[in-house]
Amino acid sequence: MNTADQYLKAIYLIQQAEDGPAATGKLADRLDVSPASANEMIGKLESRGLAEHEKYKGVKLTDEGIVRARDALQTYCIIERFLANVLAVEEFRSEARELEAVIDGTVAERLDTIIERRPECPDCFDPEDDACACLEVTFEEETIAD
Amino acid sequence: MSVGHSVTSDHQLARLLQIGIVLEEVVEARAHYHYQSLAEEDRDLDDEIESLLEHAAEESAEHRTALEELIAGLEADSVPFEEIETLVEAQYGQTKPEDFDGILYDQLCNEETAYKFYDDLIKAIEDSDVEFSIDRPTLLSVLRDLRAAERDGVERVTTIMEERA
Numbered sequence: 330m331n332t333a334d335q336y337l338k339a340i341y342l343i344q345q346a347e348d349g350p351a352a353t354g355k356l357a358d359r360l361d362v363s364p365a366s367a368n369e370m371i372g373k374l375e376s377r378g379l380a381e382h383e384k385y386k387g388v389k390l391t392d393e394g395i396v397r398a399r400d401a402l403q404t405y406c407i408i409e410r411f412l413a414n415v416l417a418v419e420e421f422r423s424e425a426r427e428l429e430a431v432i433d434g435t436v437a438e439r440l441d442t443i444i445e446r447r448p449e450c451p452d453c454f455d456p457e458d459d460a461c462a463c464l465e466v467t468f469e470e471e472t473i474a475d
Numbered sequence: 476m477s478v479g480h481s482v483t484s485d486h487q488l489a490r491l492l493q494i495g496i497v498l499e500e501v502v503e504a505r506a507h508y509h510y511q512s513l514a515e516e517d518r519d520l521d522d523e524i525e526s527l528l529e530h531a532a533e534e535s536a537e538h539r540t541a542l543e544e545l546i547a548g549l550e551a552d553s554v555p556f557e558e559i560e561t562l563v564e565a566q567y568g569q570t571k572p573e574d575f576d577g578i579l580y581d582q583l584c585n586e587e588t589a590y591k592f593y594d595d596l597i598k599a600i601e602d603s604d605v606e607f608s609i610d611r612p613t614l615l616s617v618l619r620d621l622r623a624a625e626r627d628g629v630e631r632v633t634t635i636m637e638e639r640a
Binding site: 436 | 480482483487490491493494497498501562563566584585587588591592595596599
């Protein structure tokens, strides 16, 4: 997932949570980047027709941006689910965040063929928990000694 | 969440190599099931596809070994691959392509996906200035060889598809 897709995903999640535009500060916090970097990328997304910036309000995605963001979120969900259910990674959230930049959507699609994912994905993603709300994590009790 | 494309630790590198092994498992299992799905008479009729699938399965097994050797040199735990193999086989056993075109197309997707994975991984390692437990030139050399093999695989399948078009 490239950097632009990571921004789109973050804007989408903030937008959903706030039910309105994503403030630049919140976006920068979520991505752990400087507000200047966030502004620079917002400009790029705007020029590609993926986002619109409203002065003093923040950024919101265009329809095309939303489609891309949902694809990116789905890729992220696949990575989380793959790490949790196939590789039994306990810290699957933090590892997914580290790996998402290196795992392309086409690779995630292949990983998707060996996991059980709900049809409602990515709508089941819970931004507060930073994971799919219906992700069944069974290894927590089993791998205490890990 | 961090924004960036580089590999920043032994642990992260090991995890990515494990994902590479799973992808290779998928290719191997998929090729195996495709081969099994060919009727006896079709196997005789189509040596070209039979040989392609055999080659894909053998090559993926070799790639897995190469990736496992890299992981062994890192300070990271390994993964129970027997379980993954069972899972991959269980999932792939349920679906079969309908004809030779389906087999070829699926094989093309496998090779292209693996190529993309190695290509992204190589770039992410090149972008990183972290010192890994394993020798960086050796790591990159192995991964570049794997990428080259996948590129050859894409060309091989594409050539067969074009000849049959």
